[in-house]
Amino acid sequence: MNAGRISGLAGALLAAAGAAVAIVSLSWPFGWDQAVFAWVGDTVLEGGLPYRDAFDVKGPLTYLPFILGQAIFGRTAWPVRAFDLLALAGALLAVRGAWLRLGLSSFPVVGGLIVVWFFTAGFWNTAQPDGWAALAITAALCPFVGRKDAPGRALCAGCGILLAAAVLLKPPYLVFSLIPTAAIAVAIPSDGRSRPLFPT
Numbered sequence: 001m002n003a004g005r006i007s008g009l010a011g012a013l014l015a016a017a018g019a020a021v022a023i024v025s026l027s028w029p030f031g032w033d034q035a036v037f038a039w040v041g042d043t044v045l046e047g048g049l050p051y052r053d054a055f056d057v058k059g060p061l062t063y064l065p066f067i068l069g070q071a072i073f074g075r076t077a078w079p080v081r082a083f084d085l086l087a088l089a090g091a092l093l094a095v096r097g098a099w100l101r102l103g104l105s106s107f108p109v110v111g112g113l114i115v116v117w118f119f120t121a122g123f124w125n126t127a128q129p130d131g132w133a134a135l136a137i138t139a140a141l142c143p144f145v146g147r148k149d150a151p152g153r154a155l156c157a158g159c160g161i162l163l164a165a166a167v168l169l170k171p172p173y174l175v176f177s178l179i180p181t182a183a184i185a186v187a188i189p190s191d192g193r194s195r196p197l198f199p200t
Contacts (some may be wrong), residue, residue, distance in 0.1 A: 004078035005061060007105070007109060008108075010106075010108075010109050011106065011107075011108025011109045011111075011112060012108065013112070014109055014111075014112025014113055014115075014116065015108055015111065015112045015115075016110065016112075016116075017112060017116055018111070018112045018114075018115030018116050018119075019115075021115065021116055021119040021120075022085055022088075022115060022119060023059045023093075024171070025081050025084065025085070025119050025123075025126065026078045026081045026082060026085075027078070027081075028077065028081055028102050028122075028123035028126070029063055029077055029123055030123075030125075030127075031123055031125070032076050033124075033128060034066075034077070034080065034127050034128070036056050037056065037062055037063055038070065038075070038077075038080075039054055039064045039067065040054040040055075040056055040068075041063050041066030041067040041070050042054075042070060042075070044063065044067050045067060045070060045071055046083045058129050058169065058170065059129065059167070059168045059170050059171060060168055061129075061165060061168035061169050062129040062169055065080050065083045066080055069083070073125070077127070081126070082129055082134065082150045083127070083132075084126055084127050084131070084132075087131075087132050087135045087136070087137060088114075088115065088118055089144055090135065090139050091135040091136075091138040091139045091142075092114060092115070093108075093139075094138060094139040094140075094142035094143060095111070095114070095138065096111065097142060097151065098142040098145035099144070100147055101145065101146030101147065102145065102146045109165075118131070126195045129169040129170055130169075132165075132166075132169055133165075133166040133169040133170055133173050135164070135185055136162045136163070136165050136166045136169070137163065137166050137176050139162055139182070140158070140159040140162035140163050140166075140176075141159070141176070141180065143155055143158075143159065144159070144179075144180055151180075156180070159180050160177075160180075162186045163176060163177045163180070
């Protein structure tokens, strides 16, 4: 069996394992932290305000998935777990794009490992603002990796929105905004000619 077939088989197995874990995660309950976020969401739906009628130290965007999930589907955990899957899928697409631009192969193996690794945190540490912020930052920064041209306005705007979302989940993540800012500054031509963001 050649290396290509081994890599393909490994990728298929890891993709299947990742899909199985992802599906099972929809049945996971809330841990302590998620229950607190759900309580804040429930308070908002009853007319209260976060930080006044229900307090937690996380950023304000933390509560939005819980508010929307409870408003549409009731008091249950699976909508927030589904949001986990959507956020992970978006980050995986961004990582895949960077992976291909760098000319690397075997992404199914890497993608499957990322999914399995993410959900090995268990029900307690998933559906959390830190995980969502990490996925948003990954999705924001990966499009800059391996590029040989200056970023367009749409890319910069999307990056900014994702980084702003990470900050609204947890303010210290503002530091990651320095990375695309520096990349854009490097790409601004001083001689009228564009140059790569990250020369290879």
